Amino acid sequence: MKRSRRLFRTRAVKEGLPPGTLVHLGEASSEEVAITCFTYTEQSIQEQRTNAIDSFLPPNANKGTIWIDVEGVHQVETIRHLGESCNLHPLVLEDIVSTLQRPKIEDYDDYLFLVVRMLIPAQDGDFSTEQVSLILGKNWLLTFQEGTKGDVFEPVRERIRSGKGKIRSQGADYLAYALLDALVDRYFTVLEQFGERLIGLEEQVSLHPHPRVLVQLNEMKKEAIFLRKTIWPLRDVLSFLQRDDTDLIAESTRIYLRDVHDHAIQAMDTVETYRDLLSGMQDLYLSSISNRTNEIMKFLTVIGTIFIPLTFIVGLYGMNFKYMPELEWHWGYFSVLALMALITLGMIVYFRHRKWL
Amino acid sequence: MKRSRRLFRTRAVKEGLPPGTLVHLGEASSEEVAITCFTYTEQSIQEQRTNAIDSFLPPNANKGTIWIDVEGVHQVETIRHLGESCNLHPLVLEDIVSTLQRPKIEDYDDYLFLVVRMLIPAQDGDFSTEQVSLILGKNWLLTFQEGTKGDVFEPVRERIRSGKGKIRSQGADYLAYALLDALVDRYFTVLEQFGERLIGLEEQVSLHPHPRVLVQLNEMKKEAIFLRKTIWPLRDVLSFLQRDDTDLIAESTRIYLRDVHDHAIQAMDTVETYRDLLSGMQDLYLSSISNRTNEIMKFLTVIGTIFIPLTFIVGLYGMNFKYMPELEWHWGYFSVLALMALITLGMIVYFRHRKWL
Amino acid sequence: MKRSRRLFRTRAVKEGLPPGTLVHLGEASSEEVAITCFTYTEQSIQEQRTNAIDSFLPPNANKGTIWIDVEGVHQVETIRHLGESCNLHPLVLEDIVSTLQRPKIEDYDDYLFLVVRMLIPAQDGDFSTEQVSLILGKNWLLTFQEGTKGDVFEPVRERIRSGKGKIRSQGADYLAYALLDALVDRYFTVLEQFGERLIGLEEQVSLHPHPRVLVQLNEMKKEAIFLRKTIWPLRDVLSFLQRDDTDLIAESTRIYLRDVHDHAIQAMDTVETYRDLLSGMQDLYLSSISNRTNEIMKFLTVIGTIFIPLTFIVGLYGMNFKYMPELEWHWGYFSVLALMALITLGMIVYFRHRKWL
């Protein structure tokens, strides 16, 4: 049910509102919004964690690359202020706070606007998603995360801080790539977890087919639909990034984006394989359940059938007719016992011959 | 059945009529057609509600933006008069009054002709649709609604009256966008309602699988087909609007249309998800029903099987043979009782061991 | 079976014949071929019904628009003569008389060759098809109909005769459009009839599921396949006509052809919806049948199960052991009756509790 609810959340509450109205859609949160600002060149690096973002707005180009990361989008005023400072289109701001967006990319000439979804594995093998919006300018990058409790970007921050790799020597486009790469890599963690559960379920299907297995199969099918919904549009986003001739993305970065695109296709492939396997498992479950029931019924029916003529015979000699010659015979009882043993034997042989027993 | 009828309505009655013949297709209505005319610039706003539309025909460009909204298309004479005044193509008029159109867009150089469908949620979770035709000229917009009892455009009218937002400073193309946006937003209300019913049904499927649930599933499947038919072609309409190089739509408006297009894709996605879920629920229902029946049959057959040998034994000692030594024994009766208790026990143990009980 | 035969007719008989060989494929007919020739300008109109077509061959351009309509294509000699006079390609003639063509369009520079299919509703809700070939030249149109017993073109002829509408002021391309429009409009009549039968069947499925319903479902599915085969390629034909830059079709006529194209898409949509509904009905039928049988079996098995211990008890006291103390008790019989009543009651309560009864 929970899964279904998740699949059903829509933007229905926004009916009647003018475009560009900032309404936070998603789970309410009372957490403080955290804003981190990285300013770096190949030589220098400055990291600020603040709630007052005015000091570094609008992102100033001549100081190197600027990355402003906003964790939490439920305080619409902060978003509006930031948006106005950076001269963002009202629809972009609206999409940032409406955290039920489908992954997409939009080109606003001066900047690219990307919406993607982060997968967050939960303890019980389940997972949740969180919207991440990226706005990529000439040498600045804004990122907006739905949640405030940690993300997959920490390794990227580490790399910026330490100056390892080529991240500091590249522009904002490479930074955007690095974040997308971290995000897609996380998908595989969730997919692997999903795969483990699937293998567990597969064992249950073949060894202990039980109705509750079917419910679990159905739940996993819904999760696979959900994963598909999350990953599928990402492919278009990444293929757009790779192909488009916007000059916001350097040629050298495109090669890296091709790599992420490739990973997204791999992830999608894996989800499709899961769906195929789940559907195969359902077939297997249904037929093994039906097979098991049939086996039992067949066995019992065969047993019952063996007794049917015996019961008839004992009923026959339970009749109270005055004149029934067999009843008078001294060996009558034993003959009947012998006869019944014979019949039983004959039927068993016959049923075995027909492979019914 | 009602749903089926709705899906089957066709334009069969028009066979043999020449093109451009105005015949109202759809539910007959005796309501008066209501015509509202908005004329506005950024500074001024004039709203007229009238039945005589001659006064502001043809829409005159130099006074700002003109929006003529016709509620009710069953009075074909009004439509014909309006069409002739505005120099509309006969086929456009024909489509306006044939309220069974598929959403579409047609470019007549001087104006764009759009047909879309409005969803109207009903009390019982059901919904109906209504055709809305838009004709977008240089600085005028004609809209034709099938029904006369309220619409989703009221918030837009409010915005025009109050002058809030940028609607009054933009042209007719932005107005068309605002109306389409309001219309698509309403889809989510209907989809959310549909989703709620679906969750309710899902609970029933897993907790109280009953044949009537299947009938409801089938009804919802038909509704999903209907929703799909309504929303799918809308995507093409919106993507046409976004891409086309007609100069009737300003570049700045295209960005907004991209947003509506995005929402339409989201709505379509949701419908597809519903279809997947409904089909999963049907599988679940069928197997839980069959499972339940099998469980009962198995239990009863096992019970029956336990009694079969017992009944045979009591029949055995009901035989009337003269010489049956056991019958003479003093403890015969009790021995047989004990034997039968033993057999029963043995079978129960066996069946439990085989996991049949 | 009849439907299957219809779906299976192929051009197998033509194996080994050289291209351009005129062999009439289709149902033989002894009817006389009827030829009607309309010659009209905006002012004048001349209608000739004849068997000797030489007088107005080849179609002469300077007299206005010429429409030669041939009803019946089984007299290959007439067709050959006509074809030679008009300088038609032998393959065109071959296709005209092979009445099992798939709808198609071919551009022969001087003229367009179209093959479409007319649907003819029958009395019993069934329908048949008839091939119609159109050859559209600069200002002449040849049409060939397979049957000789009426067609859907009468309203068009009426319009030409009366001069109503714009048909007389337009060229042969508009005439071709008018005929195609009449033809597609007829589709909706057949589709509506089909829909009516489908609703009838749907009622039967839910109220009186009977094996014969399934046979009817299967028949309707085959008819839907047949309709799909007829309508699907027509879309390509019409979209070709609309897009192609042949100068045989005026720009103003293209707008009308777009309208017919639209109707063809609507018709196709309807067929697809029917297929979805039929498949939903089949699911519903199968599960309601299986459900009904299961209910009966369950009820009877429960009844049977209640009697099983009772029958055992009466068998028990039918044993002939010398020493069975209960048999001697004065209230023994009545105690057993009471015991059995108790058991029955207990089982009924238990089964009701488990919701089996």
Place this chain on the structure above:
Amino acid sequence: MKRSRRLFRTRAVKEGLPPGTLVHLGEASSEEVAITCFTYTEQSIQEQRTNAIDSFLPPNANKGTIWIDVEGVHQVETIRHLGESCNLHPLVLEDIVSTLQRPKIEDYDDYLFLVVRMLIPAQDGDFSTEQVSLILGKNWLLTFQEGTKGDVFEPVRERIRSGKGKIRSQGADYLAYALLDALVDRYFTVLEQFGERLIGLEEQVSLHPHPRVLVQLNEMKKEAIFLRKTIWPLRDVLSFLQRDDTDLIAESTRIYLRDVHDHAIQAMDTVETYRDLLSGMQDLYLSSISNRTNEIMKFLTVIGTIFIPLTFIVGLYGMNFKYMPELEWHWGYFSVLALMALITLGMIVYFRHRKWL
């Protein structure tokens, strides 16, 4: 099984061989390879049947059109010799002798290389296939047939010999068309045969559903897969021929090729229809079988249920209690008989009322 084998034949045996190695794949044959050479212009015709092909190699252009037809491709030396004389690419020769090719077309600038498959109807309604390779040069055509026992090209040879039709006045491209046309026409003969068997099976499904019908259905499904595999790629071949701007094919011939393309689409359509019908028949079979079994089980269970209380009653009065007042009554026996008749009647009425009987 035979059908499966046919579907599974692969080129596995060629693993490890260098490209251009001539290995005959297919059924071995000890037949002599027959080579026929036609050289014709509009006025003259020369036909030679020989084993020594050197005399007319390489095909010499100035004598008119040359058609060398090789029946049997199992003598790889002959093929190699011919290939070298005509300067053919080694891969072409390899494909000619590997008779498990998928239909395809390849453009080698100087010549076109086509692989298609001929269908050969067998006596029992079954059919086999044979690879036909065509190499079309400027004014020469080489054809290679897998088998040596007759083909579908005889009518074409007849037409060349007699000079009827336009075949002698056209070039090698028209000859290639004529051969392809003959080949595709043969498909319809096989399809018609297939259709006849399908109708026969359909009758059996509805009248005598028997497990062996399902096996036959499955066999026909496999054959349909096989037909699909044969015909589907042919469409691409023919559409390539029709569109491509190679100057090996004259404009006038393209119109004829369009016709063959059309027939191939018709053939494909028919196969798809067959697949739809087969799948419908399988549904029908399964549900009619299950229906029949259910009917029997229901009937018998109802009969059994009627006797259950009767058997209980007669058991009741078979008890040996000392004091059972009913047993003493003079009319006791007859009252019980009457009671049982009443019960039987009541149950029959009840079951009929519930529509179980």
Place this chain on the structure above:
Amino acid sequence: MKRSRRLFRTRAVKEGLPPGTLVHLGEASSEEVAITCFTYTEQSIQEQRTNAIDSFLPPNANKGTIWIDVEGVHQVETIRHLGESCNLHPLVLEDIVSTLQRPKIEDYDDYLFLVVRMLIPAQDGDFSTEQVSLILGKNWLLTFQEGTKGDVFEPVRERIRSGKGKIRSQGADYLAYALLDALVDRYFTVLEQFGERLIGLEEQVSLHPHPRVLVQLNEMKKEAIFLRKTIWPLRDVLSFLQRDDTDLIAESTRIYLRDVHDHAIQAMDTVETYRDLLSGMQDLYLSSISNRTNEIMKFLTVIGTIFIPLTFIVGLYGMNFKYMPELEWHWGYFSVLALMALITLGMIVYFRHRKWL
């Protein structure tokens, strides 16, 4: 289960690592990496097998064609060193050691990077895969194989050594083709093996339907999914190679690549056919199982039904009523026997007539 695990392996372990990090994904191996270097021109050939590759790095163009083949990619340091010497992009190196790549092709201007998968048939009809990466430069080719235990390239090496065929006279592009050709040819060996198992299973399905057959069917379905995943993307790789205008591939080689592409399509076709057949077999299995069970149940129920009235009759005359006239008759017993014989006969005749026995 094993198969499922294979399908589920993902790159999850790489989460959080910067791009270009060389981490070996795949089965660990302690084997020594073997490096073979071929340097050849049409006249000369030099083959070196070494662990120190520095001597011939970077591949030097003026000595003819160089092929460096690395067997084993688990020693990432070797790969890194080689990559740096050849100036390869870090992402290329990363993909080489991540042996879970999807087949793909990437154009890095100076070289083409291909990832394909080799199929390795196992003893038991099963198979495994191994990643093969190719880097094709101007006149050098690097290949990286996952495994160290033999490959399908031996025949190619033989051809280079012996100088047979045209391989030595062609460049690195032809060598790459030869390797791809060898690789794809191996697919057919695996497919043929797969096909043999499928035929075996098909026989079992029709002759001995047993639940374990279904498990095997499911396993084979999973293998088919796996094969599909391996072969499908290869088509894109080969079609890219064939079409692309990179000057790394000579025109004459493209003709050969077209041939491999063709084989890949054949392989894919075969896999699709297998999937169709497997799905047909599952249908057949399920219905033959259900049919068999139904037959048994029907037979036994019919037998049971015949005895029901007989048992009733013998119970009837087992009643202890004082006055039961039949009991007194001398021929009573025999009359009842005769009556029962009659009833039995009547029922058998009836059941046979209804075709239930």
